[in-house]
Amino acid sequence: MNYKDKYKLAAFDVDGTLLVPGDLVFSKNIKNMFLELKKNNVITTLATAREFASINNFLEQLNPDYFIGANGSFVWDVKNKKFIFTNVCNKEDVIKLYDEFATKVEGFQISHFDKVFKSPTTNTNTWYAKPFEHKFEDYSADKLIDDQIHLITLNQPDPKKVQELVKNVTKFIKQNKLDLEISSLWSRGIFIAPPMSNKIHALEKLASYLNLGLENIIAFGDGENDYEMIKNVGYGVAIDDSSNELKAIAKDICFSCEVDGPYHKLKELEII
Known part of the structure; x- marks a missing residue:
């Protein structure tokens, strides 16, 4: 099979896929990978939980064509500096959720366009948050702007309590008829966003914009x-x-990000 002809859009998660967690500079191979994809007319996009506050200078380092951020809450055209798609949280729904859970979790963060509003319990001294700690602000309901809220993150350091948190949040959303849902979770917390706010839905929107189908996408x-x-x-x-x-x-x-796994897989498939 000629993979180069079939796959016209390459999508990459960032942390743990392209970049070792805690690092801020991509390897030479990963940077070259984006250059080689572009030379071969393969469109590139990042697809990450990171948003404008936390993306650091990654767009400048890699120069992808698009940026799917906040777990699929938006698609950004990097060159033309415009949104292709956005799916934002309702301000009043976010306030209700914050009032109910901010004191019940180890951290409550609201990702705005280019800043993050945090609860008093939020720890910003972590490998992920520390580099953009200056973008964090203490939460205040009057700071929220209705069309700029992309993602809500609730931290629960005890993995055994994550499922209990999922149950309680799901129940609260349903009882209060909030236009929100748990979009994904990990061992230490959950992400909350509007319905249909995830990486695959954002990729569908981007593929349609580019006159491609999901079958034309390779993703890592x-x-x-x-x-x-x-x-x-x-x-x-x-x-x-x-x-x-x-x-x-x-x-x-493919191999891990420590050894540039995606780069070597694309070489193996002769896409680059």
Whole structure:
């Protein structure tokens, strides 16, 4: 099979897929990978939980064509600096959720366009948050702007309590008829966003915009928030240190980000 002719859009999760968690600079191979994809007329996009506050200078380092951020809450045209698609949270729904859960979790963050509003319990001294700690502001309901709220993150450091949190949040959303849902979770918390706000839905929007189908996409990921993306694109590739559940639904597996796994897989498939 000529993979280069079939797959016209390449999508990449960032942390744990392209970048070792805690690092801020991409390897030479990963940077070259984006250049080589562009030379071969393959369109590129990042697909990450990161948004404008937390993306650092990653767009400048990699120069992708598009940026799917906040777990699929928006698609940004990097060159033309405009949104292709957005799906934002209702301000009043967010306030209700915050009032109910901010004191019940170890951190409550609201991702705005280019800043993050946090609860008093939020720890910003982590490998993920520390580099953009200056973008965090203390939460105040009057700071929220209705059409700029992309993602809500609730932290629960005890993995055993995450499912209990999922149950309580789901119940609260249903009882109060909020236009929100748990979009994904991990061992230490959950992401909340409007319905249909996930990486695969954003990829569908981007593919349609580019006159492509999901079958024309190759995607790489390592986390639970990558599950639907890896499962439903034409060629989903899981990182070899991801969960067994993710690897089970992937069409292929590549080496870890420590050794530039996605770069070598694309070389193997002769896409670059």
